[in-house]
Amino acid sequence: MDPGTYKLYHVDDFDSRKHLENYLSDNPDKVSEEDSLIFPIENLIKTFTEGHIKGDVLIDLSLGSIVHHLFAACDFFKHIIVLKMRDRCIMELKRWVDERTGAFYWGHATKLHVDIEENRDLLQDKEGKVRSALQHVLKCDLDKEDIMHPIVLPPADCVLSFGLLDTISKDQDDYMRYVRKFSSLLKPGGHIILIGTVEMTYYTIGKHKFRAFSYDEDFARKALAGEGFIIDHCEVKMRTSVNDHNDYKAMMFIAAHRET
Template identity: 70%
Template sequence: MDSSSHKIYHVHGYDSRQYLEDYFSDKPDMAFAEDSLIFPMENLIKTFAEGHMKGDVLIDLSAGPMVHHLYSACDFFRHIIVLKVTDRCILELKRWLDTRTGAFDWGHVTKLHVEKENKSDQLQDKEEKVRSAVQHVMKCDFAKENITDPIVLPPADCIISGWLLEEISKNQDDYIRYLRKFSGLLKPGGHLILIGSLDMTYYTVGKDRLHAFTYDEDFARKALVGEGFVINYCNIKKRTAVSDLTDYKTLIFIAAHKK
């Protein structure tokens, strides 16, 4: 299939529950635990433990309705604002936040997280702490100058973005333009954490094959520096997952701050 015929996340959407089942669940055939669960978790724990990132407001701009990347953040930021590009992902996330029947079970990740932090005694409290920290879940539109128009958000101390830029960007210009919008949401000196997949051309959710912007570490670094960021930490991990659901080759974790 030609990549130009692939669906695009923020335009066409996808089955948000299937996305979680395929890439973040504890199903025996879920091949991505090492890459999509453990890799971001370990890097986030390390990054926040250094104590440089903390404050009042954290904005989450990530793909799908995932929440596991917020488990560390809720210990360092008073208010978390989650922005999503599709209504379906908002509904799926709110189902978990409101502890509704049928919500996706993140229990396997909660257990893994408290073990990684050596805080197994906090297992019962961890998910509730995340739920309490998430103050708002809102829709955003990257076609607008202010992506939350007509609402103007308070400048953020930190933004976390997992796997979003490669899912909504068609090319390098898009990536840089969207990165600039991220920067506009940050305070001077604010921090940005990017988690992504390198050298990826597609990913699959259910029966849908979706577009992914293909980029490498060098491009990501240059894009950040070009938009006025100083890179504090970067970690690259080779793919371990064996699956034809997606074709990324490596993962990237970057922590940077705005000049």
């Protein structure tokens, strides 16, 4: 398939439920638990428990309707605000938040969290804590200068983004422009956490191929430095499984803070 014919996450019909089922379900045939679940969970728990990143407000801008990356955050932030570009992604996430029939099952991710934290007593409370902290799931428009106009958000102590930059950026300039918009949501001295894929050009949802922006660790570091961020931690992990669902080379986790 010609890359020019690939679908675009923020333009075409992105099936958020199928994305969850393909990449993040408890089905033994899912693409890669090690990369999509364990890697981000381990790094987020480690980063937050170090105690440097915490506060009143965390703003999340992530791919699809994922929520497992927020389980670690609910112990360190009073309020979590989730911003989505697509109505379908909002509907799917709210189904889980409101505990409606047919909501996606995240019990396997919850168990991974408490196993990594080595505190089985948290198993019953973890999802409830996330739901309590997750006060708002709102639509944003990243093509606008003010992505939330006319809504005014409280400045965030931390912005967290998992996979979104990889799927909406067309090129390096686009990526840096979105990083700038993400950073505008932060308090002075606030933190940003980016979880993404290294050198991915496509990913599949069902029978459809979607375009991805291919970049490496060096570029991501320079993009953050260019917006005044100091990188506190960066980890790159080579992919653990080979399949035709996507072609990324590695997973990457970066935590940084903005100079005041």
